[in-house]
Amino acid sequence: MSTERIRNKNLLKKVVSPEVAAGIIKDGMTIGTHGALNVAYPKTFFKALAERGKKGEIKEINLWTISLFGPEGVLAEAGIIKRKLGSIGNNTIRKQINAGKVLSNDLRPEVFPLYTRSKVIGKVDVAVIDAVAITEEGHIVPSHTLVDAATYVEMADIVIVEINHAQPLGLEGMHDVYCCKLPPHQREVPLYHVGDRIGNPYILAGEDKITYIIESFESEKNPPASRIDPASQKLGEYLVSFFKDEVKKGKIPSKLYPIASGIGSASDAFLSCLAQSDFEDIEIFTPVLGDGVLELIDQGKCKIASTPGFLLSEEKWQPFCQNIDKYKDKIIIRSVEVTNNAEIVRRLGVIALNNLLEIDIYGNINSSHVGGAQLVNGVGGAGVFAANGYLAVFLTLSTSRKGSVSAIVPMVPHVDLTEHNIDVLVTEQGLADLRGLSPVERAEKIINNCAHPDYRPLLNEYLEKAKKTVGGHEPHILEEAFSFHLRLQQTGSMK
Amino acid sequence: MSTERIRNKNLLKKVVSPEVAAGIIKDGMTIGTHGALNVAYPKTFFKALAERGKKGEIKEINLWTISLFGPEGVLAEAGIIKRKLGSIGNNTIRKQINAGKVLSNDLRPEVFPLYTRSKVIGKVDVAVIDAVAITEEGHIVPSHTLVDAATYVEMADIVIVEINHAQPLGLEGMHDVYCCKLPPHQREVPLYHVGDRIGNPYILAGEDKITYIIESFESEKNPPASRIDPASQKLGEYLVSFFKDEVKKGKIPSKLYPIASGIGSASDAFLSCLAQSDFEDIEIFTPVLGDGVLELIDQGKCKIASTPGFLLSEEKWQPFCQNIDKYKDKIIIRSVEVTNNAEIVRRLGVIALNNLLEIDIYGNINSSHVGGAQLVNGVGGAGVFAANGYLAVFLTLSTSRKGSVSAIVPMVPHVDLTEHNIDVLVTEQGLADLRGLSPVERAEKIINNCAHPDYRPLLNEYLEKAKKTVGGHEPHILEEAFSFHLRLQQTGSMK
Structure with missing residues (x-):
């Protein structure tokens, strides 16, 4: 004992x-x-x-x-x-x-x-x-x-x-x-x-x-480090360049607002681009902290980070333990009722980064149920950050499964976050600033800036047909809204 | 001048x-x-x-x-x-x-x-x-x-x-x-x-x-008073009886939490039932204040009401103007950034009542777009109240247009509030307490407690078929998810 x-x-x-x-x-x-x-x-x-x-x-x-x-x-x-x-x-x-x-x-x-x-x-x-x-x-x-x-x-x-x-x-x-x-x-x-x-x-x-x-006395089994693939790297670059632009326009302060960085390859890529940028004294207020923030601290770019918990890779875990005193005045571990609190997220003006499974052309997001039915992980804390942050940014690669699945679809069969909870979408194809736009304007931006070129014609075709045959504020053809998902079920590809 | x-x-x-x-x-x-x-x-x-x-x-x-x-x-x-x-x-x-x-x-x-x-x-x-x-x-x-x-x-x-x-x-x-x-x-x-x-x-x-x-010098054109129909009356009774039960179980205090009452026939019916109940010193913290709250004040049941604005009927408007001193210490008109503030809604523990257009069997809510495409009014302030209140209650009659439209459908073609933003659904058929339940449990409760009996077999049939043929955490058959809406388009009825 x-x-x-x-x-x-x-x-x-x-x-x-x-x-x-x-x-x-x-x-x-x-x-x-x-x-x-x-x-x-x-x-x-x-x-x-x-x-x-x-x-x-x-x-x-x-x-x-x-x-x-x-x-x-x-x-x-x-x-x-x-x-x-x-x-x-x-x-x-x-x-x-x-x-x-x-x-x-x-x-x-x-x-x-x-x-x-x-x-x-x-x-x-x-x-x-x-x-x-x-x-x-x-x-x-x-x-x-x-x-x-x-x-x-x-x-x-x-x-x-x-x-x-x-x-x-x-x-x-x-x-x-x-x-x-x-x-x-x-x-x-x-x-x-x-x-x-x-x-x-x-x-x-x-x-x-x-x-x-x-x-x-069991040892911890931290996961292997995620590698930053070239597509995620590109996504990270788009996002950092967007922030630079927002600062220039006076929409966010030059030291940025606190960032809810999340974890994963896209988030790590963004943080690594941020570390290489001119931004200094970055503050992190995130619902989960990973390798990317640790690197930001190592490079002297992070002023302070707040999180309800870590998830470090096995490569970062040992150095963290050995140099824990270095991190002690840089990281605060808080209760979830403070970190995921609408009051605080709004007050601090958090810039919220979130991942997703798929997003529809109007900006509705499925982050939890494949095909609308099968639970993957759950919605997590995305809602409180996206609804109350100063800026709600969603990150995704434009395709997965070797291009056979598009992250952008006509309609998502499960909605975790609505079109009212997204400000910016960024993929390796580009970035769409959706703030204040009408649904059709959002669709045009999402398709043309963010969707993979292989899927743009199909998505534009759906949008144009919906506008023409159904019309309305947010045109949808109910018979064809899930055509991408049904094609995937039937042929193994959304194409 | x-x-x-x-x-x-x-x-x-x-x-x-x-x-x-x-x-x-x-x-x-x-x-x-x-x-x-x-x-x-x-x-x-x-x-x-x-x-x-x-x-x-x-x-x-x-x-x-x-x-x-x-x-x-x-x-x-x-x-x-x-x-x-x-x-x-x-x-x-x-x-x-x-x-x-x-x-x-x-x-x-x-x-x-x-x-x-x-x-x-x-x-x-x-x-x-x-x-x-x-x-x-x-x-x-x-x-x-x-x-x-x-x-x-x-x-x-x-x-x-x-x-x-x-x-x-x-x-x-x-x-x-x-x-x-x-x-x-x-x-x-x-x-x-x-x-x-x-x-x-x-x-x-x-x-x-x-x-x-x-x-x-133009006079105000207040709308006519909405009459409380027998169905709304029943809905109001279910809700008041639910609150009594919650108080008995110690889940809410005997004086209730502040109520975001909203406006409309269902809300007025609920407030009128509340006025006739034993509840006293009721507090109102609502995104819009209507006749129902005025009556609550008139009957000495309302301690204080806070709102960003009124909408009174022409019948209530003149008495309000003539007796304004009586209402002056009972009503506070605030900025929307206080009334619709997540920080305050959570802190006060607001009981949020909201209307909807339609809700799906799992609890996803469409409050703005008929058929997914045609904008009616917009989502309004429902989101901040439903997500941050102590209790998110949604009110609707189970059918509209003489029974040809069911407010409960297999899948909503537009989501304004997700299944994570509803605690309780109440219709004239009954009440479903959905807190903590799995999607399939929610579906069973919504269908059997709240849907109109005419639509229960159709809804149960969809649920059972989806469970059997697709399965998953939230079973949905993408080919049939909008069958109610398409039938309405084709035949003029969801039946």
């Missing part, structure tokens, strides 16, 4: 094996947990719980997590998830959800704390927290992903802390844990600059609040 | 005829104005401007207004609107927009002040303000609809004030004008209770800011 990491003497008595901790779970309980995809989550606890499932000791539990693949994976394999709230990523649970075996709602991240506190859809019984340490007072220093962990601790009767020895103790001091209140007790969230600290460096718990502690 | 209404001596010299005032407008200018549908807008100014259009002196102007039919009407008839920003309502402009003759973007109300200040899509050149008085200091006391008038005055080079003698001077003191700032200068909006006053009782202007003043 590590007294360096568990500093409260009485709490040392609560250290148990993962099996004992998992033994407290009863059928039908709701578990809230946190993490970042496949890292920084309570690994040994969920493995032990899955074992109980396999033995038939547990038949079904409900899982509340935002973008966390680990527990989903082992619990889904054990077949014990009845209901899953939040975006998903693990392939086993994805299959179960799409087969109708697991009930799922890809609830918006900002709603989790509200639901947890108000209990409007039931109580979160158990909080399972991944931590690097417990303080002398019994408060919890989480690992590098906070998300909504603090709300679960606040509201659950059972709190299980997994001390994650693979995570550096140096993370201590990087968190800023602020908890909102339910109306009518909520005041303003007093954050006015990306770097403001408004809460505690730990999750408020205390000796009595913690039920069990377990220790994990 | 009225010195009672124009109290600054120097400004009396700026009183001109509507023709002179309209003479300042040049081709291509952008005009920002305000009002409530067909009342409380600068009537004589826009008539004079339309006359200039008919004479060929003005060819095209751009109009920025939120839900204001009057100027749209006369200017559209003169054929001089090039671009219209904001929801629409007048039939002439609707036809022009749907014919592609007027460029239109039904911009969300909360974005207007941001665009006006940041000038990201260009400058608002002229503010035309409907007012009951100008103070000694030259500040403007608007008529009963403020909306975004203050931002136009703040940003426009030309400010024209139309003193509206048909509006009671007693409105003075009812306004609370607060202006936001662009990031990074924006702080919290310091409103913590519906009744808080955080701004000025007038629009800050001053002698130099005002270009011209005109006087109007």
